[in-house]
Amino acid sequence: MSDLLPSDGGYRVLARKYRPANFDSLIGQEAMVRTLGNAIARGALAHAWLLTGVRGVGKTSTARIIAKALNCIGPDGQGGPTISPCGECDPCQAIAAGRHIDVVEMDAASNTGVDDVREIIEAVRYAAVSARFKIYIIDEVHMLSKNAFNALLKTLEEPPAHVKFIFATTEVQKVPITVLSRCQRFDLRRIPQEKLVEHFGRVAAAEKAEVDAEALELVARAAEGSVRDGLSILDQAISHGHGAVTAQAVRDMLGLSDRGRVRELMGLLLAGDARGTLENLRAQYDLGVNPDMVMQELLELTHTVTRAKVAGGGDATLAEADRASVRDWAERLAFPALHRLWQLLLKGLAEVQSAPLPIQAAEMALLRVVHASSLPDPSDLVRRLTQQGGDDAPREEAPAREPEPELRMAAAPPPTPAPVPLRPEAPAPETVAMPASFAALVELFDGQREPLLAQILHDRARLVRYAPPLLELNLAGSRPDVAQQLMRCLQLWTGERWTVTLTDKDGEPTLLEIEQAAMAAERQAVLDDPAVRKLMSVFPEAELIDYGVDPEAAAAAGTDEDMRSA
CATH class of the missing domain: 3.30.300 (GMP Synthetase; Chain A, domain 3)
Structure with missing residues (x-):
């Protein structure tokens, strides 16, 4: 266990222990590294950089690496700015430890006012004490007040040659355009899942932890493109499993242990079983599962089924039973049904998240899905109404058409006949008469x-x-x-x-x-119609919503007094 303990004798979490120290260890940001490397090689250094991106993709780490790259002097003390800082010289080690006097880190969330910015403006006039450049790293810069931004503009546009600014933010849309126009901007992307899996695998090996491949997939998926979030989950999983991490352990830890119940709930929804749906939801709620989590997992399952229907294949993060159900639903459910299911669940999730009693909102939302399972396909309904509302001239009846699969899915439904392809390879079974009109x-x-x-x-x-x-x-x-x-x-x-x-x-x-x-x-x-006019005169605020024309009843309309009594 000695390799897990830093020199101060305290445990360091994996997110800090494996924080990138140079551009080679910064994963998923190749475009930014290439641009910075070319700029350093040409000596064309900007005076301000703005790093944007979601949490945990390496904004602050990148800022520190840039600071080291600009101030590195090499092991022999004779080096200049480089894309590959040595990590051994005094400036590199001091910056990595956060104690270099000329590299100032400021959290804009805690220092938002004009007075905080004024200290920077006053300090930039003085040369660096021991470094090549005096560097100001301002994290979450969007938290600065409007007046603080305005006070910084002039200095930001024309800083002294020895000063560099590095800003980091997760909400770039809140940064004034006047600041954006004075910075060289880098958008740090979410890390692809496959790269996260590789990185977490290397970390697990370095920690001498046994983590199976499916567990790494689950951790990477839960990280949502964030290295820091993924390392925090992996750290917890290693502690949870005493150094041996299985996929089931990760599911238990993330609250995904009862995927079978979610799968069962989806089956009940598709079968239109209202009673079974409510019993399943209540059983999960009694076990401590939040209703909004149930709705989110149903949405995720619907998305998985839709992707499987489009692209085929399966999700490696799912258990075999889940994959079998996904394949089955992807074969049986039509796209209109999946889209309606997604919209109903998405609306239900919003209601659950804003309701004073989330469990009641979840029950009503799922009952709405059950009710929708018995409704006809909207396109088929519009087609029927259109045919009923056509002219009275006799016309040749179109061949009977199989309805589109509804949201309800029976236990063993008959196979849905495939539509006639646009470019058929087989000849038409029978020719039809030439249409007499465009209609x-x-x-x-x-x-x-x-x-x-x-x-x-x-x-x-x-x-x-x-x-x-x-x-x-x-x-x-x-x-x-x-x-x-x-x-x-x-x-x-x-x-x-x-x-x-x-x-x-x-x-x-x-x-x-x-x-x-x-x-x-x-x-x-x-x-x-005279009868309708009389009714409108009696009820002047009435509005015609729907009607059915009955000539005999209209001809036999009574007097105004009769209508009033009616």
Whole structure:
């Protein structure tokens, strides 16, 4: 255990023990290191740098490394500024220990006023005592007051040649633009998960701790791109496991031990089991799990399923049972259902976080998801309403269409038939009659399981000429390949070669505009009806929300007194 104890006999946490001492040990910031190295080699040093990024990516460590790089004199005392400070000379060791008189670190969160900045302004006039440059490192610089920023501007723009400023902040949007324009800015990126895994593996080996690969993946994932956060978690995990860290131990430590219950809860939601959903949530709540954590884990699981549906594969940080469920849900759930589930859970999380009783808000949010599982697909519902609201002329019935998979997932649902591909490799099973009108052509696309093209034709297409197999449309703003897609589909379905031309000529109103105009005319006709006018005169503040036209009832409307009594 002696290697874990520094010279002062106290334990140093891993985040401090393995803080980068030079640019070679700074991971994930290659672009910044290259820029600084070139600037130092050319002698083109800025007078102020601004380091931005989320917590734990190395802003303060980078500031200290820059200070060492500018003031390093080498082991022989004859060196100059270098991208690779030696770490052995007096300036390097003093800066690393935080005791160099010419490198001043200030926390803007504790020193926010004009008086604190005035001390800097007064001190910059004097030359460095023993270093090449006098360097001021101001952490969380966005915390300075407006007056403090204004007092610093002149000195920041034209500091003496021996003075350098290094600012660090996690909220760059709060730094005045007048300050930003006077600094050379470096955005430190989140560290990729794979690099964190490698780094934590090296740290674990140096600490002589046995950490399995899945546990390292979990720690890196929980770190969210922050080296410091990840090292703190790893430090805790090593202590938790007495030097041997397993994935299950990390899950226990992070509150992820009952992933099985979350998986079970997701299954209950998708099956529309309201009672089972509430019992599962209450069981987790009784064990001390916060309701907002349950909502977050459900959101994370929904995101994982959606990614698996898009890209395939599995998440290595999940147990095998979780991976099997994710694969199953990714195969069975359609994208609209996943998107609705995400939106419902996201709204529920916001309600839980702001509710006075989070458990009640969580229960209501999950019941809303259960209720949504029994609702039809919105696009299918709109399609049905559109068909019901069409003209009364007889028309050929479109082939029956399988509904989109709903949010509910049965235990063993039948396989969902695949939609007809846009570029089919097999011949069409049967040709259809040539559409008699443009509206019939749009219905053909809808019936042949091409809802996207059907919606484009219905909502945005202005008909210029319809003479099958010739079609000329005004489709402003559409992709150039829409015409090719339309021709392929029409040739496949009708057996004839079509010519579809997109033009900027003025065309007829879109089918959507025609339907909206018809609905507006019908509504106005209802408002103009004598019976409705009489009702409006009796109730002047009334508003027509919905209506159903019954000619016989309208003709038999009573007197004003009858209406008042009604």
